Amino acid sequence: MDRANYGSSVSGAGLVWKWQRLLWWIFAINLIFAFLATQGMVDRLSPALDHSKASQYFVKGFDVSQVAALAGQPDSPLQFQGPTVIHFSVVFMILMLFFTGGILATYVRDERPATGIFFESCGYYFWRFVRLLLYMLLVFLPIGGLGALTGVMYNRIDERSISPFPAVHFVEAAALVILFLMIMIRIWFDMAQVIAVAEDEKRMHKALRLGFGLFFRNFFALLWIYLRASIVACLVVGLCLYLWMMKLNPASTVTAFFLSQFMVLVWIATRLWQRASEAVWYRRHAPVVLPEPVWTPPPVIAPIAMAEPEPYVPPTT
Numbered sequence: 001m002d003r004a005n006y007g008s009s010v011s012g013a014g015l016v017w018k019w020q021r022l023l024w025w026i027f028a029i030n031l032i033f034a035f036l037a038t039q040g041m042v043d044r045l046s047p048a049l050d051h052s053k054a055s056q057y058f059v060k061g062f063d064v065s066q067v068a069a070l071a072g073q074p075d076s077p078l079q080f081q082g083p084t085v086i087h088f089s090v091v092f093m094i095l096m097l098f099f100t101g102g103i104l105a106t107y108v109r110d111e112r113p114a115t116g117i118f119f120e121s122c123g124y125y126f127w128r129f130v131r132l133l134l135y136m137l138l139v140f141l142p143i144g145g146l147g148a149l150t151g152v153m154y155n156r157i158d159e160r161s162i163s164p165f166p167a168v169h170f171v172e173a174a175a176l177v178i179l180f181l182m183i184m185i186r187i188w189f190d191m192a193q194v195i196a197v198a199e200d201e202k203r204m205h206k207a208l209r210l211g212f213g214l215f216f217r218n219f220f221a222l223l224w225i226y227l228r229a230s231i232v233a234c235l236v237v238g239l240c241l242y243l244w245m246m247k248l249n250p251a252s253t254v255t256a257f258f259l260s261q262f263m264v265l266v267w268i269a270t271r272l273w274q275r276a277s278e279a280v281w282y283r284r285h286a287p288v289v290l291p292e293p294v295w296t297p298p299p300v301i302a303p304i305a306m307a308e309p310e311p312y313v314p315p316t317t
Contacts, residue, residue: 012277037088101125104197107279150174233270
């Protein structure tokens with residue numbers, strides 16, 4: 001079984017590479033939104049630092065005291081632009097929810113859809129995934145309650161204990177439990193989305209029920225498929241952060257930019273790798289007769305055989 005799960009991960013990585021234009025499109029959209037979200041801060045920083053000697057503390061290094069002095073100004077250019085950043089984040093989330101239908105249809109069928117076919121598939125599954133998102137928010141409400149309870153318990157333990165370590169260790173253990181529960185919920189809803197696409201299931205409560213049963217019966221297999229990609233991503237991003245903090249020259253801003261974007265690309269590829277691996281695993285362990293494509297294929301026009309004209313016979317007199 002472990003070898004089969006490993007094969008699903010390898011095949012999932014192959015699907016991500018095979019249809020890598022999905023990865024590059026998502027990365028490009030994310031880069032454009034990030035550029036637009038940071039323009040407000042750039043416009044405020046430029047007048048303050050372009051002609052100031054304080055800019056050398058950020059170009060040739062990173063001085064925390066200068067950052068504090070800049071943030072302490074009455075009209076600080078470092079003010080967080082919450083509405084702008086949240087606006088673009090919400091729009092990107094909605095776009096990714098819209099694209100998920102087309103992405104999963106591509107991975108489940110392993111077929112290259114044309115652009116019109118891809119977007120038709122995205123729209124076909126979009127409202128189903130919106131309903132799944134609402135269900136997921138309801139499921140996450142108890143997790144939020146656990147987080148609030150953790151904060152209350154931390155304050156209580158910190159007040160009664162002489163040493164600060166018991167409270168810190170309690171928060172660490174609670175964070176691991178909450179993270180584990182969030183991962184399980186994520187995999188559960190991932191499989192519900194795969195079922196909705198693979199079986200063209202329109203009732204999301206049924207897709208959730210089937211997804212929960214499938215995840216419960218194959219708990220360790222699906223969990224390891226999900227964690228394998230996450231561990232690889234953490235190792236790669238950790239190495240990039242080490243190079244950025246320990247080896248990279250502070251003045252190498254261009255290199256730092258490309259390194260940061262490479263880390264973003266790794267995280268996007270990791271999420272696509274998880275979805276592709278789940279789709280491959282479902283095809284192998286829960287075989288179903290895939291429904292007809294949701295798009296309307298173009299009609300095939302057969303050539304009409306034209307009758308040859310009869311030879312002209314002149315009339316006889």
